[in-house]
Amino acid sequence: MKLSMWTLYDWLEKKGFRPTAAISDGKPHIEGLRFPQNGQEYDPTGDFAQIVSGRAASGGGSFQTALVCGVDMVLLPSADAQQLCNEVLEAFSFFDRWERRLLMALLEGRSLQDLLDIAHQVFQRPMFIKSDSSWVFAITGGYDISVHPDWARLEDSAVTKQSDFNAVKAVSLDPEFQMTFLQHYPAILMSPFYQGNVLHANVWLEDRRVCEIVAVENGRPFVQGDVHLMYQF
Numbered sequence: 377m378k379l380s381m382w383t384l385y386d387w388l389e390k391k392g393f394r395p396t397a398a399i400s401d402g403k404p405h406i407e408g409l410r411f412p413q414n415g416q417e418y419d420p421t422g423d424f425a426q427i428v429s430g431r432a433a434s435g436g437g438s439f440q441t442a443l444v445c446g447v448d449m450v451l452l453p454s455a456d457a458q459q460l461c462n463e464v465l466e467a468f469s470f471f472d473r474w475e476r477r478l479l480m481a482l483l484e485g486r487s488l489q490d491l492l493d494i495a496h497q498v499f500q501r502p503m504f505i506k507s508d509s510s511w512v513f514a515i516t517g518g519y520d521i522s523v524h525p526d527w528a529r530l531e532d533s534a535v536t537k538q539s540d541f542n543a544v545k546a547v548s549l550d551p552e553f554q555m556t557f558l559q560h561y562p563a564i565l566m567s568p569f570y571q572g573n574v575l576h577a578n579v580w581l582e583d584r585r586v587c588e589i590v591a592v593e594n595g596r597p598f599v600q601g602d603v604h605l606m607y608q609f
């Protein structure tokens with residue numbers, strides 16, 4: 377599982393470490409944590425994160441440690457190297473298990489609903505997979521219809537296996553939003569139909585868009601790490 381610095385930043389923030397992000401790249405290419413040998417300098421070209429002195433990384437700032445990968449840094453004010461190491465390794469272990477669950481579901485030929493339920497364990501937001509004709513293939517359960525004015529129709533579309541033509545009409549009237557259906561990488565955007573930010577990803581098969589995956593913000597703002605995790609999903 378390759379993670380981004382944004383994902384690790386979000387993980388550390390949720391754990392209460394009060395990190396500061398200095399991230400300009402943030403692509404999901406980090407393969408793990410590397411521990412340099414005595415006297416070995418940090419390699420800024422690798423795909424492994426390393427833990428260094430926060431004061432050195434920030435040019436004399438008041439940070440105790442820093443997690444670095446390439447040009448990206450996550451600076452921590454009061455966590456020592458061992459604490460940071462433990463948290464980063466725990467993050468990789470968590471997401472590795474998640475990736476294995478997704479892979480096994482694919483190998484076992486399980487349903488889109490099963491795949492979405494596994495994804496929901498990480499995103500923990502209302503989510504659904506919908507065809508290009510707005511037929512909902514799968515939707516996360518357990519949410520009240522107040523999540524969104526159209527949530528009940530989305531649930532009904534999954535049961536009846538019929539398209540939601542109101543949704544088709546809403547997005548077809550917005551030419552700017554139509555451009556999102558040409559994207560090959562997930563994005564956070566304001567949706568005219570869902571009346572708020574959504575995390576949107578198209579699924580392509582042999583250069584044909586076959587469906588889209590949507591996660592609804594639901595009162596908790598998205599972070600850049602969500603975009604990269606959706607890409608992994």
